Amino acid sequence: MQTQEMIASHPDVRGNVNKALLAAIDAAYACAQTCTSCADACLAEEMVAQLRQCIRLNLDCADVCAATATLSNRRTGSDEEVIRKMLDACATACRLCGDECQRHASMHEHCRICAESCRRCQTACQDALKTM
Amino acid sequence: MQTQEMIASHPDVRGNVNKALLAAIDAAYACAQTCTSCADACLAEEMVAQLRQCIRLNLDCADVCAATATLSNRRTGSDEEVIRKMLDACATACRLCGDECQRHASMHEHCRICAESCRRCQTACQDALKTM
């Protein structure tokens, strides 16, 4: 990802980037990927019936992460109130999804990796929130 | 949109739908459309330089509305905390975008229609929040 180079080249930013927000953007794209992939892998597991809640949270978390990453890229004008609400929603979605994935982490490698990705994104969103 | 028929046929819902949440889903899909379209129409206006903030808010609002509509469709398992946070983020995005569009409503028909769509979605999200 070239998030930093792109946002640093924005005419209103001119190199003065918010590093915590950059980290949240990258973590949110990465978490959208792991959650989409974990929902799909859970669906293929023999014990799919016991993974319904995990799939639900994965799909919701992927949607919130993708939207949060996308809109957090923008620096034209201002919309800080919405970024803050979305970072908060994203941290919540990642906390809930990460907790659920953790329950299956010893059994399913995809859940283990996804739980870590959710934790990283949750922390990155919380850190970004402190700067705004 | 057949949101009501679809959600009513979910095995865990069995006809017992939350009408306020249904209304928020439909309003959010409609608002994703108007905001995407308003951003695009503003970009084509001669006075585009004065519409930058409107375009920014339109794009952000479209992203939040699309994510909110999508995840609010789900009824398997539960994820109420995330739906609530997203309904709240969506109401905020719609309020800010609706206010900005309203400023250009007398000059641009697309801003006038979009401002109304944002108001409807803001109200629908707030009404849905009261039921959850």
Next chain:
Amino acid sequence: MQTQEMIASHPDVRGNVNKALLAAIDAAYACAQTCTSCADACLAEEMVAQLRQCIRLNLDCADVCAATATLSNRRTGSDEEVIRKMLDACATACRLCGDECQRHASMHEHCRICAESCRRCQTACQDALKTM
């Protein structure tokens, strides 16, 4: 949805809308809703293990429909080649998903409604393609 009013108010369109493309946009938003909802309802069914392919196609179809609807709204500048490719991809996704949902239509009301929604969107995308 106020797709027609919005696009008719675009400064480069000035009322001269492509009605077949408008119909495809509305059908694609509606199909994104039914497919998202059908994936979720299938996941909650007792026989979820036999509905894996249906869920997969529903999720893919929802993603293609949402992207197709969003970008088909735009009239600033031009990008017809991409709209055509996406209308074609969307018609394909809807055909495959509609066929699969049809197989479960007698058993699951959500699959029956979703199959119809996929058919409508497939036809609308094919009709729009003929005009471009």
Next chain:
Amino acid sequence: MQTQEMIASHPDVRGNVNKALLAAIDAAYACAQTCTSCADACLAEEMVAQLRQCIRLNLDCADVCAATATLSNRRTGSDEEVIRKMLDACATACRLCGDECQRHASMHEHCRICAESCRRCQTACQDALKTM
């Protein structure tokens, strides 16, 4: 991004990943980021009126890349026809957007970086298509 580890842990994949498709997924997420960011940076440029076509193509390309990345993650069941159509649509969107960004590359660093990102994603999608 942990795309490889996630897809390798899918129960139907068991380590036997398609490396060209993995590369396309990562390139498409990265290109969704650069295109979203380039549209936003172009909008803030003083010469925004001359960058309308670039913004339009950036927004369309971001939408196609995000959808292509998301659905290409899935391995449950099969939907190869749709993945192929989307990889093709994505290569087209990236070619057109990359060409337009290249025209502004000497003037705007964000267009230069985005043009490169579009080229990488176009090539990665074409390479993945050859394997399917």
